[in-house]
Structures are given as C-alpha cells and as structure tokens.
Amino acid sequence: xxxxxxxxxxxxxxxxxxxxxxxxxxxxxxxxxxxxxxxxxxxxxxxxxxxxxxxxxxxxxxxxxxxxxxxxxxxxxxxxxxxxxxxxxxxxxxxxxxxxxxxxxxxxxxxxxxxxxxxxxxxxxxxxxxxxxxxxxxxxxxxxxxxxxx
Amino acid sequence: xxxxxxxxxxxxxxxxxxxxxxxxxxxxxxxxxxxxxxxxxxxxxxxxxxxxxxxxxxxxxxxxxxxxxxxxxxxxxx
Numbered sequence: 001x002x003x004x005x006x007x008x009x010x011x012x013x014x015x016x017x018x019x020x021x022x023x024x025x026x027x028x029x030x031x032x033x034x035x036x037x038x039x040x041x042x043x044x045x046x047x048x049x050x051x052x053x054x055x056x057x058x059x060x061x062x063x064x065x066x067x068x069x070x071x072x073x074x075x076x077x078x079x080x081x082x083x084x085x086x087x088x089x090x091x092x093x094x095x096x097x098x099x100x101x102x103x104x105x106x107x108x109x110x111x112x113x114x115x116x117x118x119x120x121x122x123x124x125x126x127x128x129x130x131x132x133x134x135x136x137x138x139x140x141x142x143x144x145x146x147x148x149x150x
Numbered sequence: 151x152x153x154x155x156x157x158x159x160x161x162x163x164x165x166x167x168x169x170x171x172x173x174x175x176x177x178x179x180x181x182x183x184x185x186x187x188x189x190x191x192x193x194x195x196x197x198x199x200x201x202x203x204x205x206x207x208x209x210x211x212x213x214x215x216x217x218x219x220x221x222x223x224x225x226x227x228x
Contacts, residue, residue: 110166
C-alpha cells in the first residue's frame with residue numbers, strides 16, 4: 001500500500017507563476033507595470049533577484065531591484081504573496097519577461113532550500129538518505145530508507 | 151513472505167515543486183508520512199493518489215488511482 005504525493009513548499013503560492021499584469025501611470029506620468037507573482041519568501045526572492053544580476057536593497061516593507069534602465073519595487077500583499085511594480089524602460093511584455101526570469105531563479109532557490117532542509121532534518125523523523133540523483137531536467141531525486149520515527 | 155524494504159522517494163524540481171512516493175509499505179502507515187513530509191519540507195500536499203503498488207496489494211479497490219486527501223485545484227498539477 002503506497003501513495004504518491006505532489007507537495008508545494010509554503011514559499012510558493014498555489015497560483016500561476018505570474019498573473020494580473022496591468023499598467024498605470026504615476027503622478028509624473030511614468031508607466032508603472034504591476035505583476036503578481038507566486039513568491040512568498042523574502043529571503044529567497046532577494047537571492048533570486050541577485051541571481052538575475054539585480055542590485056537589491058530591502059527593508060521590512062519592500063524589496064527594490066534595479067537593473068540597467070529598469071527598477072522593480074516588490075511589495076507583499078495581504079495574502080503574503082509578493083507583487084512587482086516595474087518602472088523605467090519597461091512595458092507589460094518586458095515586465096512579464098523579467099518576472100518569468102525571476103520566477104525561474106526563485107524556483108531554483110526553493111529547490112536548494114528544500115533539499116537542504118531534507119538533508120538536515122530527515123534523520124530526525126527516521127529517514128536515512130540512501131541515494132541522491134540529479135535527473136536530466138535538473139530535478140533532484142532522493143531515496144530514503146524508512147527506519148522508524150525518531 | 152519476505153517484506154520489501156520501506157522507502158520514500160522524494161523528487162525536488164527546479165520549479166520548486168516536490169513529488170514523493172512511498173514504496174514497500176504493506177499497510178496504511180504510508181499515509182502517516184503525508185504529514186511527516188509536509189512538516190519536513192514545510193510544504194502542503196496539493197495532490198495525492200494511491201499507487202499501482204497499492205492496487206496490487208488489495209483486491210477490493212479499483213485499479214485506477216484514487217484520491218487520498220486534500221486534492222486541490224492547483225495550476226501546477228495540470
């Protein structure tokens with residue numbers, strides 16, 4: 001008797017990678033593009049942004065990422081999901097393209113974090129790591145022997 | 151009868167999603183590992199099903215996958 005599961009880390013919201021794109025103009029008439037993401041974890045988001053060569057600054061309320069000619073201000077919604085507000089040399093298509101690249105990087109950050117958590121904590125619940133394999137699509141498969149709950 | 155070793159196979163994708171499968175369980179204790187994995191991974195189960203191994207171990211259930219718990223509408227599962 002066995003089961004198969006799909007699990008979604010809490011760092012990732014159960015929504016599509018990006019959604020709700022819309023544009024508006026700020027008080028100075030500049031276009032601001034807004035894109036909702038699936039990202040929840042501020043630390044992993046900042047790491048993902050740095051992986052895209054952004055200059056990143058953050059405080060309690062927001063994360064600012066700057067590339068050449070483009071600035072993104074990330075703010076967390078009431079649901080805990082980060083949304084990006086782009087300004088500069090950017091239109092909706094470019095904003096979605098950037099969020100897509102950030103999302104890919106964020107996915108890899110989540111993968112690293114989940115793998116680290118597994119390696120660090122599996123033994124505490126009676127699971128012994130037997131093997132670890134990287135597959136063609138860069139997924140990582142870990143096989144654990146069940147040794148009883150510790 | 152020699153029992154198979156019990157294992158859990160976890161696959162973590164570069165998109166950040168996780169699949170897990172229990173192998174070699176002969177009773178429903180495999181279901182206990184749903185909560186264990188959620189806690190271990192800091193994750194929520196969005197889809198679950200009994201495997202073919204489950205079907206071969208029982209005679210009362212249909213061969214097709216059955217929903218186990220908390221299957222939700224989730225875009226990534228499509």
